[in-house]
Amino acid sequence: MMPKTSSSEAVPLPEIMILPSRLLSAKTTEKLLNKINKVKHVRNVTVSGESLPAKVSWGPGKGLDVDHPERKVIEVAGKKTELRVQVGRVFVEIDDIDHVKKALKDIEKLCEEVLPFGFDMEVGRYSKYKPTVSDYKSGVKVI
Amino acid sequence: MAYKRQFYPGSTIPAKNRRRYVDPSVKLDKLRELAMEDVVKILGHRQPGEEYKSIHPPLEEGTEPDCPIRQIVEPIPGAKAGDRIRYVQFTDSVYYAPIIPYVRAWMNVSRFRGVDTGTLSGRQIIEMRERDLEKVAKELIENETFDPARTGIRGATVHGHACRLDENGLMFDAWQRYRWNAKKGEVEYVKDQVAIPLDKPISVGKPLPESELRKRTTMFRADGVDMRDDKEVMSVNLRIHRLRTMAGFQPFAVKGV
Numbered sequence: 301m302m303p304k305t306s307s308s309e310a311v312p313l314p315e316i317m318i319l320p321s322r323l324l325s326a327k328t329t330e331k332l333l334n335k336i337n338k339v340k341h342v343r344n345v346t347v348s349g350e351s352l353p354a355k356v357s358w359g360p361g362k363g364l365d366v367d368h369p370e371r372k373v374i375e376v377a378g379k380k381t382e383l384r385v386q387v388g389r390v391f392v393e394i395d396d397i398d399h400v401k402k403a404l405k406d407i408e409k410l411c412e413e414v415l416p417f418g419f420d421m422e423v424g425r426y427s428k429y430k431p432t433v434s435d436y437k438s439g440v441k442v443i
Numbered sequence: 444m445a446y447k448r449q450f451y452p453g454s455t456i457p458a459k460n461r462r463r464y465v466d467p468s469v470k471l472d473k474l475r476e477l478a479m480e481d482v483v484k485i486l487g488h489r490q491p492g493e494e495y496k497s498i499h500p501p502l503e504e505g506t507e508p509d510c511p512i513r514q515i516v517e518p519i520p521g522a523k524a525g526d527r528i529r530y531v532q533f534t535d536s537v538y539y540a541p542i543i544p545y546v547r548a549w550m551n552v553s554r555f556r557g558v559d560t561g562t563l564s565g566r567q568i569i570e571m572r573e574r575d576l577e578k579v580a581k582e583l584i585e586n587e588t589f590d591p592a593r594t595g596i597r598g599a600t601v602h603g604h605a606c607r608l609d610e611n612g613l614m615f616d617a618w619q620r621y622r623w624n625a626k627k628g629e630v631e632y633v634k635d636q637v638a639i640p641l642d643k644p645i646s647v648g649k650p651l652p653e654s655e656l657r658k659r660t661t662m663f664r665a666d667g668v669d670m671r672d673d674k675e676v677m678s679v680n681l682r683i684h685r686l687r688t689m690a691g692f693q694p695f696a697v698k699g700v
Contacts, residue, residue: 323609350606350615359599359637360487366638368619370609386615388607417610 312429313343314400316407318390321418323350328414329387330374335410336392337377341399345392346427349385391426450553453676455668460661464542464550464588471586475648482581485596485645487635488529488573495573497525519557521572528559531580532568532636534601536593536614539656539667546661550588555579565604566597584647587659591630592650595620598636612650621647 324332329347336345352371356364370386394403400423411419431440451461463469480491489495500506502523507513535543542550544567548560551569558579559570571579583589584596592613595603603615611623613630618638624631624646631644651659663670670676686694 321607322612323607323615325610328610350602351617353617356618356638357600361634361637361639364638364640366618368617369622386609 312425314394314397314423315426316392316394316400316404317422317424317426318392318407318411318415319420319422320388320390320411320415321420322415324387324415326370326372326374326383329383330376332390332411332414333374333376335414336390336407339392339403339406339410341395341403343393343395345390347385347387347390349388351385352383451676452679453673455663455673455676456658457661457663457668458673458676460659461546461549464546464661465553467554471588473585474587474589474651475585475591477581477584477645477647479577479581481645482577482584484641485584485632485635486529486531486577486580487598487637487639488527495521495524495526498527499525501525519572519575521575522557524572524574526572526574528570529573529576530568530570530598531576531583531596532566532598532601533583533589534566534595534597534604534614536595536603536608537565537605537662538593538608538614539653539660539662539664540593540604540614541590541651541656541659542588542594542661547588551579566601589647590651590656591621591647593656596632596636600638 318332333345333347336342352368353366354371356362356366368386370383372383373380374383375381392403392407394400404421404423408421411421450465451458453459453461464471483489483491502518502525533544533547535541535547544562544565547567548562551558551560551567555571555575557571557575561568561570569576569579580596588594592608592611595601595614595616597616597618597620600616600618602617606615608614611625613621613623618634620634620636620638621630621632622644624644627646629646629649631646632641633644634640657667660667663673663676670680682700685700686697689700690697
């Protein structure tokens, strides 16, 4: 999902990391993200996980389609996105540190519903919030 | 020589299982049955029914030079026929796969003749003459060292052994060589070990329940049986470590350890 504000933050905003006990299917990912999107004070959501290549990259089968059942288009907040990873972590950015406690409670509740196999949650900052020197060197522009 | 072969120390479940797997006199439990034709398809080295390709003339033609070692060692059937060397590779999940790569290596060299093994953190490759490899692969897929959900037959792109399992309890595979058949409750291979699609799915059966896997495991884990809880295993490991540190490859040079 895109940030709800476009300015870059001077102070790192808190993130809630959800670590499910299992790698998520595309269906569960879609369900989870749509539910998180409805939680108040959520500013941005990022997912990471195991890469699902479209093609076999080497060996005698090089170039063949992998057709992984979890690599598919999901619809989150009305927007279609191709999921290219099997999701293992979800990072939810909250718009203010004062809202973390409430958001954490809401997110925990929905995770209990969507992730019956268990999960862990942490609060911290897991992704960069301002461009690095490498970004500057490779020409990444500040939004 | 008055020497009785020993296999592995310890009294905990993983130690006992390691001993069982490595000891060739123990017959391992057969948990599933697979047709040889299906094994050949999963390996992907030749079509079922196709002749074995050879890299040298059969040994009985007598073109080999005279050699005392050749007279002592009985060649395996594939070597006699001059078969190519082919491979099978297994990936073992850290989530209580029945066996781990290092124990696989010990087991293979202890149980099979004419085998070359290579061990990495999450996978174990076996290289062998083709017809012998097929027999060994069949045995290893059918016996208790294999679990359909937590062991993978993967020639390349083996990544997944240290990943969390998916929602169906299967080890992650980026090339999706096998899938969960929810109707049957079984795992089936839809691609061979290098991800070339098979003409029809090959079922490798139902995954073992967690409790059964923990009984069959060879894995020492902090959330299972901690290696430090097995005093004999620890003392042997520390002894090996001490001898190697003090004397390198001359452990006999150290007295009183």
